[in-house]
Amino acid sequence: MKLLLYLPQILxxxxxxxxxxxxxxxxxxxxxAGKPKAVLINKQSGKKLAISTYETSLGRAKNSDIxxxxxxxxxxxxxxxxxxxxxxxxDTESKAGTFVNxxxxxxxxxxxxxxxxxxxxxxYTFIAPHASRDENAAVPVSQEARGTLIxxxxxxxxxxxxxxxxxxxxxxxxxVIEDITVSRLHAVVxxxxxxxxxxxxxxxxxxxxxxxxxxxxxxxxxxxxIMINTHLFMFxxxxxxxxxxxxx
Amino acid sequence: MVKSTxxxxxxxxxxxxxxxxxxxxxLLLITAYQLYMFSQLAVTNIKALEINYTMLIYFGVFIVxxxxxxxxxxxxxxxxxxxxxxxxxxxxxxxxxxxxxxxPDGLLVQTGAFLLxxxxxxxxxxxxxxxxxxxxxxxxxxxLALVILVxxxxxxxxxxxxxxxxxxxNAISIQPSEFVKIIFVFVGAATLEKLQTSxxxxxxIGFSAACVGVLFILRDFGTAVIFFLTFLLIAFMRSGDVRxxxxxxxxxxxxxxxxxxxxxxxxxxxxxxxxxxxxDMIDGKGFQQxxxxxxxxxxxxxxxxxxxxxxxxxxxxxxxxIFGVVCEELGVITGFAVLACFMLFxxxxxxxxxxxxxxFYSIAATAAAGLLLFQASINIFGVTDVIPFTGVTxxxxxxxxxxxxxxxxxxxxxxxxxxxxxLTTYGELKK
Numbered sequence: 001m002k003l004l005l006y007l008p009q010i011l012x013x014x015x016x017x018x019x020x021x022x023x024x025x026x027x028x029x030x031x032x033a034g035k036p037k038a039v040l041i042n043k044q045s046g047k048k049l050a051i052s053t054y055e056t057s058l059g060r061a062k063n064s065d066i067x068x069x070x071x072x073x074x075x076x077x078x079x080x081x082x083x084x085x086x087x088x089x090x091d092t093e094s095k096a097g098t099f100v101n102x103x104x105x106x107x108x109x110x111x112x113x114x115x116x117x118x119x120x121x122x123x124y125t126f127i128a129p130h131a132s133r134d135e136n137a138a139v140p141v142s143q144e145a146r147g148t149l150i151x152x153x154x155x156x157x158x159x160x161x162x163x164x165x166x167x168x169x170x171x172x173x174x175x176v177i178e179d180i181t182v183s184r185l186h187a188v189v190x191x192x193x194x195x196x197x198x199x200x201x202x203x204x205x206x207x208x209x210x211x212x213x214x215x216x217x218x219x220x221x222x223x224x225x226i227m228i229n230t231h232l233f234m235f236x237x238x239x240x241x242x243x244x245x246x247x248x
Numbered sequence: 249m250v251k252s253t254x255x256x257x258x259x260x261x262x263x264x265x266x267x268x269x270x271x272x273x274x275l276l277l278i279t280a281y282q283l284y285m286f287s288q289l290a291v292t293n294i295k296a297l298e299i300n301y302t303m304l305i306y307f308g309v310f311i312v313x314x315x316x317x318x319x320x321x322x323x324x325x326x327x328x329x330x331x332x333x334x335x336x337x338x339x340x341x342x343x344x345x346x347x348x349x350x351x352p353d354g355l356l357v358q359t360g361a362f363l364l365x366x367x368x369x370x371x372x373x374x375x376x377x378x379x380x381x382x383x384x385x386x387x388x389x390x391x392l393a394l395v396i397l398v399x400x401x402x403x404x405x406x407x408x409x410x411x412x413x414x415x416x417x418n419a420i421s422i423q424p425s426e427f428v429k430i431i432f433v434f435v436g437a438a439t440l441e442k443l444q445t446s447x448x449x450x451x452x453i454g455f456s457a458a459c460v461g462v463l464f465i466l467r468d469f470g471t472a473v474i475f476f477l478t479f480l481l482i483a484f485m486r487s488g489d490v491r492x493x494x495x496x497x498x499x500x501x502x503x504x505x506x507x508x509x510x511x512x513x514x515x516x517x518x519x520x521x522x523x524x525x526x527x528d529m530i531d532g533k534g535f536q537q538x539x540x541x542x543x544x545x546x547x548x549x550x551x552x553x554x555x556x557x558x559x560x561x562x563x564x565x566x567x568x569x570i571f572g573v574v575c576e577e578l579g580v581i582t583g584f585a586v587l588a589c590f591m592l593f594x595x596x597x598x599x600x601x602x603x604x605x606x607x608f609y610s611i612a613a614t615a616a617a618g619l620l621l622f623q624a625s626i627n628i629f630g631v632t633d634v635i636p637f638t639g640v641t642x643x644x645x646x647x648x649x650x651x652x653x654x655x656x657x658x659x660x661x662x663x664x665x666x667x668x669x670x671l672t673t674y675g676e677l678k679k
Contacts, residue, residue: 008284009550013581015281019274019338020585024592026269027331027666028599054605055440079441081606084378092444108441213268 037195037219038080038087038128040066040117049124050221055081057092058119072096073120080111087111087128096120146238147196149175149189152225153232160238163191167228168201181205181229187214189226189235196220196237205229271330275318278338279311285345285578288554289352303348306355310344310362317366329668335589336369336659339644340652342586346573347647349555351566354647361649365656372430372660377670379439379606386435390455393431396424397462404466410639412468425463425471426650429619430657432459432475436482437612437661449483449492464507469514470630470640474622476500481618485611514636521636536562537633540572544580544632551579566647568639571628586645590624593617597665604665613665616658 038051049066056065061075068077074094081088088108091098098105099118111117115126147160149167158165158175167175168186177186183203190197199217200207207214208227220226222237286307292298314337321327340362347354376382404411407421415421435455456479463472484493507514516533524534524541543559546552557576559565565573575583597617601610620643627646630637641651643658663669 006550009553009579012281012284013550013579013585015277016338016342016578016582016585019278019281020335020589020592022269022274023331023335023338024596027596055607057440057444076444079444081439081441083380090441090445092441 038082038126040124041127043116043123043125051080052221055079059092059094068120068122070120070122073122077119078105081108085110087126089117094119147189147191148236148238149226150234150236151175151231152234157236160189160191165189167233175233177228177231179229179231182231186228187226189220192217196235198226198235203228268329269331269334271318271322271334274334275314275330275337278334278341279314281338282307282311282341282345285341285554286348289345289348300352303352303355306359307344307348309359310341313363313366317370321370327669329666332659332663332666333369335593336644336656339586339589342574342578342582343570343642343645343647343652345554346570346577346645347566349557349577350560350570350573351647354566357649358647358652361652362656364649365653368653369656369660369663372657373663373669376609376612376660376664379608382434382437382608383439383442386438389431390435393428393435394455394458394462397428397459397466400424400466401462410466410468412463412466412471423648423650425466425468426648426654427657428459429471429475429478429654432456432478433482433612433615433619433658433661436479436486436615437608438486440607443486443607449487452479452482452486453496467511469507469511470626470638473626473638474619474640477622478615478619482611482615485614517636517638522633524633534633536564536569537631537637540569540575540631541633543572543576544583547576547579549579549581551575551577551582553577564639567641568627568637568646569631570642570646571631574645586642587624587628590617590621590643593662594621597662600665600667603667605667605670609661609665612661616661620655620658 040049040051041047042049051066053065057076057079058064058066058068058073059075059077060068060070060073064076074092074096076092077094077096078092078098079090081090087110089098089100089105089111090108091105096119099116100109100111101116102118111126111128113126113128117124117126147165149158149160149165150156151158160174165175166173166185166188167177168184169177169179169182170184173185182205183201185201186203186205187201187207188199190199196219197217198207198209198214198220200214205228209218209220210225211227212218220235222235224235226233226235286303290300290303290307292300317333318330321330344355344358344362347358375385400412400414403414405413405415405421407413412423412425413421414424436452456475460472460475460479463469463475480493480496483496484490520529520533520537523529524537526534530538539559539562543557547557551557554577557573559569559572559576562569562572571583571586574586594614594617597610597613601614604610604613623640623643626635626638626640627642629635630640641648643655644652
């Protein structure tokens with residue numbers, strides 16, 4: 001009888017714990033949405049360095065996001081940041097200075113697709129298709145974007161043409177999966193302003209990237225594993241961009 | 249080959265079940281939780297159907313505001329993730345219930361402050377959406393903070409031993425130091441390029457020293473300690489230099505010892521510390537702590553039920569001693585759940601630092617979460633005699649308009665640290 005009187009109090013405590021656990025589990029487990037996409041190409045060696053965070057430090061120091069090999073570069077040389085208006089580079093009081101298209105930078109200088117950045121005597125081309133100088137210009141990259149989706153069960157490579165590939169049960173899809181649990185148009189892999197993404201087309205079974213469920217669309221990189229229900233694919237980026245942390 | 253692929257597929261299938269939090273069902277659950285708590289207080293006699301309608305209005309406004317916020321943010325700001333706000337609502341709801349039990353008259357101010365806090369939270373999240381705009385605001389806000397604190401020396405009124413209140417027309421009393429907490433975090437945070445070009449901390453050290461100094465003059469020692477601990481956290485995040493922190497700690501330790509020796513109020517608090525159960529203290533200077541400890545013990549794991557405790561009759565039960573009221577009436581489990589929220593906010597902010605959109609957000613979120621944790625710890629450990637007792641509020645729970653607005657302001661920094669908050673701002677989600 002006494003327990004019955006206490007039951008609402010016990011229930012109240014359990015509900016409190018459930019609310020906190022559920023909210024924090026969701027906070028901790030959700031993958032951060034969206035990553036900025038830009039690339040620096042070393043003009044001499046042709047090496048590509050991916051910029052995938054909103055603030056990327058460049059310098060000789062080991063803790064720099066992109067570690068520069070040139071002895072003329074300062075330990076902390078510059079910072080490339082993605083802001084609301086676009087991409088910017090700021091020289092962080094380096095000795096040799098930072099140059100954009102041959103002009104020494106002062107303060108934050110806006111970067112556009114194709115700009116040449118000179119750091120420590122080394123030229124880099126800044127690649128960010130969505131950061132075109134002419135904002136009204138159509139970005140033709142999606143037509144040029146190349147990629148492959150490999151079915152890991154059969155090892156069959158599906159070439160992505162025109163920057164877009166559809167996956168589903170419908171026979172009109174580029175990748176047809178004959179499985180009743182797969183939706184008619186289940187997902188789309190496409191090249192967007194922010195780079196390659198996989199988008200879930202409100203499918204019933206969902207889409208996963210490296211084991212995490214996709215909500216809406218999710219950026220993907222070379223080597224990412226895409227899961228369509230139980231069907232596993234690997235995405236290969238045809239542009240061959242190196243992952244973050246590589247030496248420049 | 250086929251088998252290994254199947255194995256991979258099975259391994260991959262598991263995390264897919266980790267679905268994001270569905271806001272509407274969770275908000276419904278929180279509302280049900282709050283309705284049950286509020287009904288315990290508002291329905292004074294269930295048989296005679298005696299209802300406290302005034303209380304019902306406050307609780308009603310609170311719940312409607314929660315839902316209205318969700319609907320507006322979902323529809324107009326295209327926000328999809330509300331975990332941080334939901335935890336804020338949960339904590340504020342517990343506070344409303346505890347205040348409803350300890351000091352029902354305080355609910356009017358608390359409801360108004362909650363509404364202002366929620367508006368302030370939304371505005372601050374919008375301001376923080378552009379780190380450039382936020383960086384430009386640091387200097388004027390820093391000056392404003394110092395002006396507010398210095399004005400407090402001349403215009404402030406003595407309430408409960410501290411001169412940290414400004415009373416307007418005998419009706420409204422505000423605690424400016426609570427608002428300075430938000431500015432303190434704002435000024436302390438900085439973008440990566442700013443940190444790399446001006447590595448020295450001197451400006452921020454000067455600003456922090458001025459804030460802490462004025463708080464000492466105002467005799468608001470609890471808030472001064474919170475500011476100092478937050479300063480250490482920000483200084484470490486900005487410089488990564490342990491030696492600077494050690495030096496600051498040593499000098500603060502020496503200063504603290506000198507103050508404890510010569511300031512009568514602090515000296516008295518240290519005299520009570522660890523002696524609250526002494527025969528000459530138990531009903532004297534240790535009265536509050538002993539009643540809270542007895543209350544926690546009598547409440548047990550699940551609590552006595554709202555309005556049935558004894559701590560609520562002790563002076564300052566709705567402010568400094570609110571943790572005792574929560575534990576006694578809602579149970580130790582709920583009390584620990586409240587503390588866990590602040591701890592998890594801090595862990596989350598540190599964990600999220602790498603994925604934030606800017607170093608500005610990482611530092612601000614960690615500092616805000618740290619500040620809330622320090623404040624909660626000083627309150628909870630103070631009333632339970634683990635550390636010397638000092639009058640600081642329990643974030644989101646204690647009665648106090650300035651405190652409530654400040655807490656929601658600080659929560660905005662944690663929200664801004666979540667990279668999913670500004671999906672539309674950065675064009676990752678089409679409006």
